[in-house]
Amino acid sequence: MILFTCWFYLTASGSKIRYVLADTLITTQHRDWAKYLIGSDQLNERVKNYWASFEQMGEVRDKGLVKLEPQPVTETAVVKPPPVELVKVEAISGPNFKGFLMTISDPKKLKIVVPNKVGMGEKVSSMVKRTGAIAGVNGGGFIDPEWKGNGFQPEGIVISGGQIYYNDGTLESTQQVVGIDKDGRMVAGKYKVSELLKMGVQEAVSFSPRFIVNGEGLVKSQADGWGIAPRTAMAQTKDGSILFAIVDGRQKHSIGATLYDIQEIFLSHGAITAANLDGGASSVLVHNNEIVNKPSSQYGERYLPTAWLAFDNPQDVHVANIWAGLDINKIDPSKWMK
Numbered sequence: 001m002i003l004f005t006c007w008f009y010l011t012a013s014g015s016k017i018r019y020v021l022a023d024t025l026i027t028t029q030h031r032d033w034a035k036y037l038i039g040s041d042q043l044n045e046r047v048k049n050y051w052a053s054f055e056q057m058g059e060v061r062d063k064g065l066v067k068l069e070p071q072p073v074t075e076t077a078v079v080k081p082p083p084v085e086l087v088k089v090e091a092i093s094g095p096n097f098k099g100f101l102m103t104i105s106d107p108k109k110l111k112i113v114v115p116n117k118v119g120m121g122e123k124v125s126s127m128v129k130r131t132g133a134i135a136g137v138n139g140g141g142f143i144d145p146e147w148k149g150n151g152f153q154p155e156g157i158v159i160s161g162g163q164i165y166y167n168d169g170t171l172e173s174t175q176q177v178v179g180i181d182k183d184g185r186m187v188a189g190k191y192k193v194s195e196l197l198k199m200g201v202q203e204a205v206s207f208s209p210r211f212i213v214n215g216e217g218l219v220k221s222q223a224d225g226w227g228i229a230p231r232t233a234m235a236q237t238k239d240g241s242i243l244f245a246i247v248d249g250r251q252k253h254s255i256g257a258t259l260y261d262i263q264e265i266f267l268s269h270g271a272i273t274a275a276n277l278d279g280g281a282s283s284v285l286v287h288n289n290e291i292v293n294k295p296s297s298q299y300g301e302r303y304l305p306t307a308w309l310a311f312d313n314p315q316d317v318h319v320a321n322i323w324a325g326l327d328i329n330k331i332d333p334s335k336w337m338k
Helices: 002-010 012-026 031-038 040-059 124-131 193-198 259-268
Strands: 087-093 098-104 110-113 135-138 157-160 163-167 174-181 186-192 201-206 210-213 231-237 242-247 271-277 285-287 307-310
Touching: 012 031, 012 040, 031 040, 040 174, 040 186, 040 210, 087 285, 098 135, 098 285, 110 157, 110 201, 124 135, 124 285, 124 307, 157 174, 157 193, 163 193, 174 193, 174 271, 186 193, 186 210, 186 231, 186 271, 193 201, 210 259, 231 259, 242 259, 259 271
Parallel strands: none
Antiparallel strands: 087 098, 098 242, 110 307, 135 285, 135 307, 157 163, 157 201, 174 186, 174 201, 210 271, 231 242, 231 271
């Protein structure tokens, strides 16, 4: 035990593992436990540095490498290519994790959907079934007191169908967003809300960081990967296809993944842009009305305020704004409606 303690706290290799474990705890409801591994001062500094790096990642501007323009038709192009499947789900894995990669071939088929009951979030599987969606994953962050919140109050901004449904700032406030514009291009990073409207962003939620920009990964190593955890993340390839990575964690079959792990999976599939979505116990993938992955919570799916859903005809789907007319400062995210 003495030898282990000396190795764990006094050697470079031991400290590397110690900080990975601390980062893993930081992503859970037991964040304070990390102080026993690295001390309170280092814990606070670690969290501060992560948020600062996330802010910097969000400020790198997109060079527009995604090409969505239709290819010109020539006289020799008489054979039509076979139709591309809208939704494709495949298994992914790594040394410590198992999960799924979902590909959406047409980004304009995605829509942000919100709950249909004021004062309470909704499970993604319920949103999928209620709206007739083909598939869905969890969306942006939300205010979650003691990790026991009702899933009703988002953090940041929610845009659906080109309309602002929720905004905890002003039009000139900056938000970390993950979204899709009117042309089907993924928009991620830090933007003023007024910028998002001018850019024609149609669907968006708030979360961070954006960790791939212009085809370059911004997470430089596993040590910077924000710990091992269940993950949900979104990316776009050069041809416009949207990728969702959903990784199980905190379970025997899958401990979890770092952001570096997710980044490497996305880059290997040709991602140009990628950003993190809410993870942990929120991570869920629903396809054909079945939960495909294994959410980490012992209670199953969480109640959430937003989800990315894929539809054959999203223009026919009506999403009511349940926050319209509410004073968001008076929402109590700890109280459940019955």
